[in-house]
Amino acid sequence: MLHRHPAEWQAFARELETARGTVCVLGATDTGKTTLCSALLQTLCDQGLRVAYLDADLGQSTIGPPATLSLAIFSGSSPSVPLYEIPPQRMDFIGATSPEGHLLATTVGVWRLVEEARQSGCDVLLVDTSGLVYGGAARELKFQKIRLLRPDCLVALQRGGEIEHLLLPHERSGVRVVRLPVSDQALRHSREQRQAFRQRRFREYFRGAESREIPLDRIGIYGLPLGTGSRMDFRELNRLSRMLDAIVIYGERSPDILFLVVEGGCGRDRIFSVKEEFGVREVLVVERTDLQSLLLGLNDRRQFTLGLGILQAIDFRAGRLRVVTPLPRLEEVSQIAFGSLRVDPSGVELGKV
Ligand SMILES: Nc1ncnc2c1ncn2[C@@H]1O[C@H](COP(=O)(O)OP(=O)(O)OP(=O)(O)O)[C@@H](O)[C@H]1O
Ligand SMILES: [Mg+2]
Helix, strand or coil: CHHHCCHHHHHHHHHHHHHCEEEEEEECCCCCHHHHHHHHHHHHHHCCCEEEEEECCCCCCCCCCCCEEEEEEEECCCCCCCHHHCCCCEEEECCCCCCCCCHHHHHHHHHHHHHHHHHCCCCEEEEECCCCCCCHHHHHHHHHHHHHHCCCEEEEEECCCCCHHHHHHHHCCCCCEEEEECCCCCCCCCHHHHHHHHHHHHHHHHCCCEEEEEECCCCEEECCCCCCCEECCHHHHHHHHHHHCCEEEEEEECCCEEEEEEECCCCHHHHHHHHHHHCCCEEEEEEHHHHCCEEEEEECCCCCEEEEEEEEEEECCCCEEEEEECCCCCCCCCEEEEEEEEECCCCCEEEEC
16 A cells, blocks of 8 residues: 555655554645555554554544544454544544634543553554644644653654644654655645535434434533533523523523523623623523534543434423434433534534534
8 A cells, every 4th residue: 555655654654563652643734644644554454563543633534523533443454444434442522623722622532542542552553633733723732732642753744844833842852753745646625625525424424313312310511501500490580581681491500600591582781780690700691593403422421422413402391402313322321512513414514603
């Protein structure tokens, strides 16, 4: 496989067969990070090595659906199907197709999967990253990720010196950097093509998904203050409805946040007086329909993601949530992470929240 790629890629693969360890591949978009990781995976597996592939790209995902960090471990034989058809061993749902605005969750998620990979006793851990390489968020994310990973080697795919700014802080403090050329066969993809790719991946993931109910009474929730405070009774909801000139259908009070779900809009200019009256730092008002189609991570007791879901509705009165999910069994779901992206089961992205 590698014979079709630049000679430097082949030399690096041969070196890795004996050096082993953790390799983090960095590069701008469309520089061949995934192509290199896949080729290395194949070569190393063919040599009988146990190889972990951590897909840390939330948008152009190779393993697992978008909006999710995924880990697959290959033992001894190279995959016989395309990587996107491989079911991940572990997933960590982030709920967005870019790490911007989710730097902490992404960093922690990567670390949890790295621990899993290392505990599995792999010979080589390949970390495929996103093409987010410019700006404060990119610098911060890449810097902290590399600190956490402590890679044996950083591989940089560059046309010129376009990601040197990410490499130098580590190289000058002793991290080994291998600079590889971008293949002249690397193709660039437009924004629309990237979006179409994600749509296809979501559509494939939700193909055959069914609508199911999840009772909320023993489920931990992340990403929304739901289930973190005490539920308000209907008299309080009526009072809030009058104060906000809205129909407040659900309310929950915590020491710091008043979380309200409304139907048909609310007087935003009145929120300040609610804040004063209830003595909270924040009043979060969510429109019921904005919750519809939210992407959800359905997590197990270890807080790893069993599968994704799309929220159809929350029945606040009955304490139930209706989701579309391909997961056949929901008994093991003990946590739901609310994403910040709305999608349709056909894969169309409906917007961010
Ligand atoms: N060495 C190569 N030989 C042939 N095609 C390549 C090579 N490197 C990259 N390509 C092609 O270029 C395109 C981009 O490559 P790839 O998806 O590996 O890049 P990437 O850096 O992972 O991109 P992204 O930032 O979107 O994750 C793909 O269509 C891929 O098939
Ligand atoms: Mg890629």
